[in-house]
Amino acid sequence: MDIIKTLSDYHKQYEVSTSKPDEFWAEVASEFVWRKKWDKVLQWDFHKPEVKWFQGGKLNITENALDRHLPHRANQTAILWEPNDPSEAPRKISYQELHREVCKVGNMLRSHHVKKGDRVCIYMPMVPELIYAVLGCARIGAVHSVVFAGFSAGSLVDRINDCGCSVVLTADGSFRGDKKLDLKAIVDEALLQCPTVRETIVLKRTGSNSPMKSGRDFWWHEEVMSQSADCVPEMMDAEDLLFILYTSGSTGKPKGMVHTCGGYMVFIGYTFRTVFQYQDKELFWCTADIGWVTGHSYIIYGPLLAGATTLLFEGIPSWPDPGRFWQTIERHKVNIFYTAPTAIRSLEQAPISYVNKYDLSSIRILGTVGEPINEEAWHWYNKNIGKGRCPIVDTWWQTETGGIMISPIAGVTPLKPTYATLPLPGIQPTLMDEQGKEITGTGEGRLAMKFPWPSMARTIYGNHQRFRETYFSTFPGMYFTGDGCRRDAEGFYRITGRVDDIIIVSGHNMGTAEIESAVDEHPAVCESAVVGYPHDIKGQGVYTFVICYEKPSDEDKLRSEIREVVAKIIGPIAKPDKIQFVSGLPKTRSGKIMRRILRKVAEGDTSNLGDITTLLDPSVVDEIKRGALS
Numbered sequence: 310m311d312i313i314k315t316l317s318d319y320h321k322q323y324e325v326s327t328s329k330p331d332e333f334w335a336e337v338a339s340e341f342v343w344r345k346k347w348d349k350v351l352q353w354d355f356h357k358p359e360v361k362w363f364q365g366g367k368l369n370i371t372e373n374a375l376d377r378h379l380p381h382r383a384n385q386t387a388i389l390w391e392p393n394d395p396s397e398a399p400r401k402i403s404y405q406e407l408h409r410e411v412c413k414v415g416n417m418l419r420s421h422h423v424k425k426g427d428r429v430c431i432y433m434p435m436v437p438e439l440i441y442a443v444l445g446c447a448r449i450g451a452v453h454s455v456v457f458a459g460f461s462a463g464s465l466v467d468r469i470n471d472c473g474c475s476v477v478l479t480a481d482g483s484f485r486g487d488k489k490l491d492l493k494a495i496v497d498e499a500l501l502q503c504p505t506v507r508e509t510i511v512l513k514r515t516g517s518n519s520p521m522k523s524g525r526d527f528w529w530h531e532e533v534m535s536q537s538a539d540c541v542p543e544m545m546d547a548e549d550l551l552f553i554l555y556t557s558g559s560t561g562k563p564k565g566m567v568h569t570c571g572g573y574m575v576f577i578g579y580t581f582r583t584v585f586q587y588q589d590k591e592l593f594w595c596t597a598d599i600g601w602v603t604g605h606s607y608i609i610y611g612p613l614l615a616g617a618t619t620l621l622f623e624g625i626p627s628w629p630d631p632g633r634f635w636q637t638i639e640r641h642k643v644n645i646f647y648t649a650p651t652a653i654r655s656l657e658q659a660p661i662s663y664v665n666k667y668d669l670s671s672i673r674i675l676g677t678v679g680e681p682i683n684e685e686a687w688h689w690y691n692k693n694i695g696k697g698r699c700p701i702v703d704t705w706w707q708t709e710t711g712g713i714m715i716s717p718i719a720g721v722t723p724l725k726p727t728y729a730t731l732p733l734p735g736i737q738p739t740l741m742d743e744q745g746k747e748i749t750g751t752g753e754g755r756l757a758m759k760f761p762w763p764s765m766a767r768t769i770y771g772n773h774q775r776f777r778e779t780y781f782s783t784f785p786g787m788y789f790t791g792d793g794c795r796r797d798a799e800g801f802y803r804i805t806g807r808v809d810d811i812i813i814v815s816g817h818n819m820g821t822a823e824i825e826s827a828v829d830e831h832p833a834v835c836e837s838a839v840v841g842y843p844h845d846i847k848g849q850g851v852y853t854f855v856i857c858y859e860k861p862s863d864e865d866k867l868r869s870e871i872r873e874v875v876a877k878i879i880g881p882i883a884k885p886d887k888i889q890f891v892s893g894l895p896k897t898r899s900g901k902i903m904r905r906i907l908r909k910v911a912e913g914d915t916s917n918l919g920d921i922t923t924l925l926d927p928s929v930v931d932e933i934k935r936g937a938l939s
């Protein structure tokens with residue numbers, strides 16, 4: 310399939326992808342190496358639900374991401390690693406070296422009796438060995454389950470036990486800014502409650518003195534040393550499991566989203582090249598963590614399937630100072646930069662000199678992912694980072710979708726700030742109203758998908774019923790995303806936020822996202838989060854947490870101004886009852902606000918906030934608790 314280069318290419322491919330989906334995806338898939346061609350492109354039934362792509366096909370994704378490139382890219386850098394500490398030397402790993410290291414890890418796992426289908430937990434810092442671990446699993450057909458290395462022992466226990474991992478790949482520790490985290494100690498604590506784990510293999514990174522339990526714990530360097538650099542790839546059926554990735558539901562235990570080999574490969578390879586318009590020899594940087602689906606799809610698999618050079622960053626955006634991203638772009642001449650709105654908003658609070666002292670002229674394309682980007686942050690990113698000459702692709706997708714679903718195609722399809730714009734070929738979105746009727750034309754409703762795409766999750770590990778109930782029961786015969794969405798007259802989509810974030814004030818349904826975007830219109834406001842709380846008269850009241858660019862000199866005056874702005878934009882009914890000024894919000898690393906915590910604070914019940922260790926910065930919670938308004 311030729312890469313889309315013009316708007317009319319887009320319309321043509323889109324048309325074919327919906328009128329003849331089998332032909333369309335067969336053509337995309339035929340660019341890859343299949344050991345055996347599929348018998349059937351697609352079989353599906355959203356009522357069961359059951360979705361199978363490329364049935365009968367046999368492949369190994371690492372052959373496509375590595376071996377396939379060796380004849381012409383052996384010496385090209387595959388991974389450019391920028392360590393946490395900018396004074397430590399970056400590392401370049403060529404495709405040849407990456408192939409060798411992945412094979413060694415594959416053999417190491419086999420020597421520890423890991424076989425096809427076994428689940429392997431990966432709990433490691435953002436170092437090249439983490440990528441070797443992921444691909445090493447894929448090489449031998451083991452199912453990787455990466456757990457973000459900032460999660461607590463308790464979160465790790467849940468994720469290991471849910472899918473019964475037999476081996477944990479980890480490190481002695483990790484560096485994050487000026488902090489050191491003792492990962493092995495966390496693993497040791499977790500393993501007290503993980504009966505299925507036989508062994509751990511521990512990479513040395515920080516040199517912390519991890520006690521090793523004889524017979525259970527092994528050093529990575531010792532185990533990998535003697536392994537051969539040839540590792541026969543396991544031949545996988547297209548529908549065999551490639552990985553499990555846990556995503557937190559709004560309540561209850563995390564869901565292990567299951568992704569399979571063939572469809573995931575085809576869709577991630579296709580969307581990476583299409584959306585970012587990657588050109589040979591360019592340097593692509595996605596700042597996500599590999600513990601998040603964005604890291605899986607667009608640090609590892611997408612770029613490597615395309616034979617690209619991918620930048621892997623171990624550090625954090627704020628250390629040693631808030632210029633770290635921009636310094637790194639200058640240092641390595643990054644061409645495509647893909648980050649989260651939360652990072653943009655936090656960096657825009659630093660003096661602009663942190664941006665302007667670096668040469669950002671290598672950048673050609675910018676991207677965002679993870680949450681709706683507000684108008685103001687979009688313009689800041691466009692002006693200060695893109696210098697007004699780089700398309701911004703606002704990519705909407707989910708852990709469940711595996712890859713990008715709705716997004717501009719860089720430099721090809723039109724942009725519209727705060728809009729994810731148009732569905733990619735193969736993606737058939739629709740908007741549904743509260744009665745379950747399809748909305749046509751301009752309108753706002755719940756975002757659903759009418760037709761399968763190759764990289765959609767196939768189930769929740771061990772709980773197909775929960776999969777059906779969560780995604781396929783709201784609108785029978787469709788996949789429900791959980792997001793609210795608006796469609797304009799041109800057919801452009803704008804994601805408005807999760808629809809489970811709804812509050813009912815005096816009988817009026819309001820999306821918290823809608824109130825937030827109104828609050829954000831006040832020029833002093835950098836960011837806000839709205840939750841409901843019990844209100845004697847209205848049922849629920851509107852409690853707003855607000856981050857300002859500068860500490861407000863007169864808080865009460867600002868409060869009444871913000872109320873007026875909301876009244877003007879939405880109506881007096883939406884006026885915040887309480888406004889608490891804060892310096893930060895409880896967020897996950899990917900920028901999702903943990904409303905559960907804010908709701909508790911707003912309800913005045915801070916005795917048990919539940920697990921807060923999955924937050925980017927758990928310390929903000931104390932400040933928020935102290936400042937809570939009664």
Ligand code: 7RM
Binds near residue numbers: 681682705791807
């Ligand atoms: C990739 C990822 C998924 C949820 C999704 C949305 C929100 C993601 C955008 C966005 C507006 C975007 N996976 N979301 N991208 N909202 N515009 N471009 O984030 O599983 O962690 O989250 O994130 O609510 O449903 S995820």
